[in-house]
Amino acid sequence: MPAITVRVNGLEVTKEVGARTLLSTFIREQLKLTGTHVGCDTSQCGACVVTLDGKTVKSCAVFAWEADGADIGTIEGLADGDKMHPMQEAFREHHGLQCGFCTPGMVMTAVSLVENNPDIDEDGIRHGLEGNICRCTGYQNIIDAVKTGAKAMRG
Amino acid sequence: MATYVARNGIGENQRRVEDVRFLTGHGKYIDDVNIENQAYAMVLRSPEAHADIKSIDVSEAAALDGVLLIVTGDDWKSTGYDPIPTKSAVRTFIDGSDMKVPPHHALAIDRVRYVGQPVALVVAETQDICRDAMELIEVDYESLPSVTHQSEAIKEGAPQIWDIAPGNVCLDFELGDEEVQKKAFADADHVITLNMVNNRVTATPMEPRGAVADFDPETGKFTLWNSSQNIHANRDTIADVVLKIGKENLHHIAPDVGGGFGGKNGVYPEPILILHAAKELKRAVKWINDRSESFLSDTHGRDQVSKVQIALDNDGTFRGLRTESVGNLGAFCGTVGSFTPTGGSSRTQGGPFKFDGIYYTAIAPFTNTCPLDPYRGAGRPEGSYHIDRIIDYAAAQLGMDPIELRRKNLIPPEALPMKSPMGLDIDCGNFPEVFEETIRISDREGYAKRVEASEAKGMKRGFGVCMYLECTGGGPKEEAKVTFLDNGKVELSVGTASTGMGHETVHAQLLAGHLGLAMEDIVFRQSDTDATEIGGGHGGSRGLEVGGSAVTQTSRQIIEVGKKIAAHRFDVDADKVEFEDGRFHVPGTNHTMTIRDAIDSQNDPDNLPDDLEPGCMNISSVFERGIISIPNGGHACEVEVDPETGTIKVDGYWVVDDFGTIVNEMLASGQVMGGIAQGLGQALMEDIYYDESGQLVTGSLMDYALPRADDMPRMVIAYYEDAPTEKNLLGVKGAGEAGCVGAPPAIVNAVCDALKEYGVHHIDMPLTPEKVWKAIRDAKATG
Ligand code: FES
Ligand code: FES
Numbered sequence: 001m002p003a004i005t006v007r008v009n010g011l012e013v014t015k016e017v018g019a020r021t022l023l024s025t026f027i028r029e030q031l032k033l034t035g036t037h038v039g040c041d042t043s044q045c046g047a048c049v050v051t052l053d054g055k056t057v058k059s060c061a062v063f064a065w066e067a068d069g070a071d072i073g074t075i076e077g078l079a080d081g082d083k084m085h086p087m088q089e090a091f092r093e094h095h096g097l098q099c100g101f102c103t104p105g106m107v108m109t110a111v112s113l114v115e116n117n118p119d120i121d122e123d124g125i126r127h128g129l130e131g132n133i134c135r136c137t138g139y140q141n142i143i144d145a146v147k148t149g150a151k152a153m154r155g
Numbered sequence: 156m157a158t159y160v161a162r163n164g165i166g167e168n169q170r171r172v173e174d175v176r177f178l179t180g181h182g183k184y185i186d187d188v189n190i191e192n193q194a195y196a197m198v199l200r201s202p203e204a205h206a207d208i209k210s211i212d213v214s215e216a217a218a219l220d221g222v223l224l225i226v227t228g229d230d231w232k233s234t235g236y237d238p239i240p241t242k243s244a245v246r247t248f249i250d251g252s253d254m255k256v257p258p259h260h261a262l263a264i265d266r267v268r269y270v271g272q273p274v275a276l277v278v279a280e281t282q283d284i285c286r287d288a289m290e291l292i293e294v295d296y297e298s299l300p301s302v303t304h305q306s307e308a309i310k311e312g313a314p315q316i317w318d319i320a321p322g323n324v325c326l327d328f329e330l331g332d333e334e335v336q337k338k339a340f341a342d343a344d345h346v347i348t349l350n351m352v353n354n355r356v357t358a359t360p361m362e363p364r365g366a367v368a369d370f371d372p373e374t375g376k377f378t379l380w381n382s383s384q385n386i387h388a389n390r391d392t393i394a395d396v397v398l399k400i401g402k403e404n405l406h407h408i409a410p411d412v413g414g415g416f417g418g419k420n421g422v423y424p425e426p427i428l429i430l431h432a433a434k435e436l437k438r439a440v441k442w443i444n445d446r447s448e449s450f451l452s453d454t455h456g457r458d459q460v461s462k463v464q465i466a467l468d469n470d471g472t473f474r475g476l477r478t479e480s481v482g483n484l485g486a487f488c489g490t491v492g493s494f495t496p497t498g499g500s501s502r503t504q505g506g507p508f509k510f511d512g513i514y515y516t517a518i519a520p521f522t523n524t525c526p527l528d529p530y531r532g533a534g535r536p537e538g539s540y541h542i543d544r545i546i547d548y549a550a551a552q553l554g555m556d557p558i559e560l561r562r563k564n565l566i567p568p569e570a571l572p573m574k575s576p577m578g579l580d581i582d583c584g585n586f587p588e589v590f591e592e593t594i595r596i597s598d599r600e601g602y603a604k605r606v607e608a609s610e611a612k613g614m615k616r617g618f619g620v621c622m623y624l625e626c627t628g629g630g631p632k633e634e635a636k637v638t639f640l641d642n643g644k645v646e647l648s649v650g651t652a653s654t655g656m657g658h659e660t661v662h663a664q665l666l667a668g669h670l671g672l673a674m675e676d677i678v679f680r681q682s683d684t685d686a687t688e689i690g691g692g693h694g695g696s697r698g699l700e701v702g703g704s705a706v707t708q709t710s711r712q713i714i715e716v717g718k719k720i721a722a723h724r725f726d727v728d729a730d731k732v733e734f735e736d737g738r739f740h741v742p743g744t745n746h747t748m749t750i751r752d753a754i755d756s757q758n759d760p761d762n763l764p765d766d767l768e769p770g771c772m773n774i775s776s777v778f779e780r781g782i783i784s785i786p787n788g789g790h791a792c793e794v795e796v797d798p799e800t801g802t803i804k805v806d807g808y809w810v811v812d813d814f815g816t817i818v819n820e821m822l823a824s825g826q827v828m829g830g831i832a833q834g835l836g837q838a839l840m841e842d843i844y845y846d847e848s849g850q851l852v853t854g855s856l857m858d859y860a861l862p863r864a865d866d867m868p869r870m871v872i873a874y875y876e877d878a879p880t881e882k883n884l885l886g887v888k889g890a891g892e893a894g895c896v897g898a899p900p901a902i903v904n905a906v907c908d909a910l911k912e913y914g915v916h917h918i919d920m921p922l923t924p925e926k927v928w929k930a931i932r933d934a935k936a937t938g
Binding site: 020028033034035036037038039040041042044045047074075076078079084088091092093095097098099100101102103104107123125126127129130132133134135136137138139140141142143 | 170171173174175176177178179180181182183184186187283359360361362363411412413414416445446447654655656657821822824825828829830831832833855856857861862863864865867869870894
């Protein structure tokens, strides 16, 4: 089995991966970072979203070997120690999560949406979250959380 | 802080305790549970809708390196395990004979009856090996004719699914007084009839089902971690009824559960299969469903075709309602599946409206489809759809105003309490006020302008309302147990099961409020057969109604014991002691003692009066609900329809709910909005669709459409709080299901309003662009 070297939430790791191993499986099972969730098998739900060299990807749609040499960001790396990221705080403040299963993917996507467009409006947020399904909240509180999170990120 | 304690935690929008765990990626869901040296299981599922299993050859698969165990139907038969029982509350036909209950074994024995039915269990060192082994299992099927639609299943000559159920009928049902209804129909000026479909959908929690089973050969005890909403009842069924190992030998736990909505209520085959495997292998076994398997094997919901008739007078007065439903049960009875189209859909017939007579009948046939079981609302969304659709349809037929029709026929507050024609105990509420408030908040003044703006774009705008009335359900009893730990923490264990609703917060909020404790000190436990003796889990909007009442009852008992401890210290009678803001005090004296003092005293006999034992403040109590509660409310909705493409945009949504007391508005509104999204999904896009040969067409998230962020409108949610119920200790009526009870009729009514000029007055759900476009085209063609 070939080995890959990646930086995960700032830490470098080298591991052997199988040819069929998905990035999501690699993150969950080999790195034991179980905050990245798997909610489907057709790359539809977005529960598995992580960043790869700063861009969001559905980690179930990428082979682990494709990430060789890349910088991977997962939900576990978002908070600064005990201090949650402003987007995480905003989700809590607005009750933007219920069961929490879609949440890591939602938050990762939201952070990236705002990074790419700090002044994103409601339509932009709704559109930008198209690839992330939440079955619990009806989205409204997520939208409001992203707005507040964006404001906090703008500083 | 003062109001917080004064109101006993009620009314605080306490932020959620569980959120930090979930937001930082530290939730522990079923796929995050791993036991050292665990093996992996997968289920080989039937590709056939209806077929005899001629033979199964597992020899090649079993020989594969890393395969540990393969179990087939024949193996299962030889174990002597029992079938999974059904617990429907309705169990007899109208004529008094017994409901037909075919044996629901965890693996198909000799014959398969739906696509996706478990045929064999494969256990191996890895999931990849399981997959490879499944490819090597050869099953020889001999296809049989199949039937998937309920209307076809009850026709003469339809393929017969179970010998014990002639005509495929599992159960029939009636409720109400047929004579009174008939007389009302005979006396009325008009009878309007509409056939309607309540489409088959599925709960689709974002976390697929899964379980991990372990067995300890030394003690003979099993542990099952299971993404289930119903830990106690399912333990009893699995251990006592199916495997017959004794419930004391099964420790059943749900970790964090990623949504349930009823879809994780029932007893499923897979956890039973892996318990067996764990025992055989003396090793932990893990099984996780993937999403495509979830569509095939998670129970489905709704699926009724109904003929609804309303009788009314020229002045719009409602006289009678008659509903005949046929509910598709799938291939088995489900855990409580046969209750939904029968008892479940009957109780709320007629909604909050006055009728002289209502009569409901149903037939529940088997088909070659995945079994039906509760999905959020289970019967009440169907009942609400019946009444609120027929009102709008009748209004269209008779040239009446659907809003005025509702206004005229709502049960007035002076008529309450009353027993509805369906036997529901409607104790309190103010339906006219809730209705008017719904209309008031829905920005009617701006409507004409918005219609104009839509017309200018070539769009059609419509407005629709619904006045729903539903009822709670689920287990009537709940336990709340409080243990004061030596480290100062307070352990609160409740038998309810949060799958995202926030019980960890709201139950703790109640306990903290009642006792004047800090939220941070409360450690919450749920969904664990070791944490509470009994537990009703999650279902029927019972979390606060029954669970919160149990927390309140236990809190009160703790306060009573605390008073005795305080009285002992102050040397006064216990009835002189009062409790307020976390302090015991004797009015008129300077005797005071904090609850913390009392807790710290409880373990030393010297601090206690003779009738109390050390640990006396650690109390568990069981609250039992007498009569189910009646949540009710109004939904209003505005849509914009593109007549060229048939696409629908839901553009505004307003709700006024009467849930009685609101304990945490933030959480209540979360429930309502999530429910509306599921209702919108059912109304506009979700559909479990089997083709002629019984294959599931909508078997992935590519084919089964779920609402996304840009499908949802902004929602405005308000509450009517002037009618708390006395049926439980909190005055709450249940909030979990109401959203998806009200949304489908409100949305379909709005679409039909938008299309009325074309003469389109009904379209069956889901209102996909294609169906809407065709309805417009057909209406234009027939002029
Ligand atoms: S698990 Fe990756 S999109 Fe669903
Ligand atoms: S919070 Fe449950 S799926 Fe989004």
